Structures are given as C-alpha cells and as structure tokens.
Amino acid sequence: MTMPNVQPQAVRAFDSPAIRQAVMELRLRLTGGIRVLLGVAGAPGSGKSTFAACLAESFGPGSALVVPMDGFHLGNAIIDGTPLKQRKGAPDTFDVGGYFSLLQRLARRDEDIVYAPDFRRAIDEPVAASIAVPASVPLIITEGNYLLSDDPKWQQVRSQLDEVWFIDTPPGLRLSRLVERHMLFGMDRPAAEAWAAGSDEANARLIEATRHRADRVIPWF
DSSP states (O other), X not given: OXXXXXXXXXXXXXXXXXXXXXHHHHHHHTGGGOOEEEXXXXXXXXXXXXXXXHHXXXXXXXXXXXXXXXXXXXXXXXXXXXXXXXXXXXXXXXXXXXXXXXXXHHHHOXXXXXXXXXXXXXXXXXEEEEEEEETTOOEEEEEXXXXXXXXXXXXXXXXXXXXXXEEEOOHHHHHHHHHHHHHHXXXXXXXXXXXXXXXXXXXXXXXXXXXXXXXXXXXXX
C-alpha cells in the first residue's frame, strides 16, 4: 500500500490491526456497486484529515474521495467583527444546512459530478466548488468535528452517513499538533498556545463528549 501524500509515520499507524479490521469490514460494505458515506469525527488536532487521506489512498484512485466538513466554515466576511470570530471552529460557525444539502446530493448519486467546497488554511477561508465528486466513486469520506453532535441540525447531518468513526488521539499529542499547525499558518507561539488551550480546547470537550455515539473508535497516534 503506497500513500505518497501522507507522512511515513501515518502510514505505519494506519497499518495497525484495529484499522486493518475496520478497513476490511468497510470494503465488504462496498460490494454490489453501492455508495457508502463514511464520517470521520474527532477533536481538533486528532489527525482526522491525515487519517481520511490514508483511508482514501488505501482504496486507490477512483474508489474513494475525501469531502471535508471544513469547507462549510462561515467565511471571514460573515464572522469578522462579531463574537463568532473568537470562536471560529465552534458548531455555530459552520453552514450546517449547506453541508446537509451536499451530503443529500452525494447520497442520492443522481448527478454526474457534484462539486464540493474545501477549506484553505493558507488563506483561512472556504473555497467553493474545489472538489469534484464523480458519481462513479463508491466511497465518500467526510471528516469533521461535529458529526456526532446531538444538536438537531447536526443530527440531520448524521442521518446521511452510513457510519461514523471517531478518531481517538492522546490529548498531549493533539495539543502539540494544534500549536504547530497554528504556527505554520502565521501565529507566534504564545498566540498559538493560547488558541489551542482556549477555543480549540473548548470545542474539543464538546466533541469528546460525543464519542460514545460513534460506530467505531479508531486509535490514532
């Protein structure tokens, strides 16, 4: 299994017995030409994006695509100058209705191509129609924080997903990843540590409280 777009340590972690079993059972669900929508949930910094990339690449070209929830972040033009700016990443800073509508279209599979948004960290903005999802792709992996939330709007999102896996990562590792990510995209270390311990950690507590609703918990380091 080659995964050129992810780091070697992620590839090694992906080869654990628990993940191999999960992938084997997922492959069995894909028989008969059906489409499966798999949710990957977890706290900020847990490694959802890396795991989703590993999973998609393990299925090979044309067999799986990642469509991230982060493409539905509210744009900065909406949240700048409001209290939402300091809580970016909280449940009410996403266009949940738009995300739900996209998942409905992906589940129906009655369009030749559906175009999904992506989130570009370099500009800190969602970008519309950045991911092309052909009807031929059987596995759609959507990763995001609040897929298991009990809020009615997020429960609608959950209703469109065939399974949701929860990514379980040690808190210290998760926090260190967040700090490094924030620094990579322009924060100095004190600001990065403050954001990781503040807004990110508040969101993480909400998300960790939903893990019992997952169909499978995936250890990820």
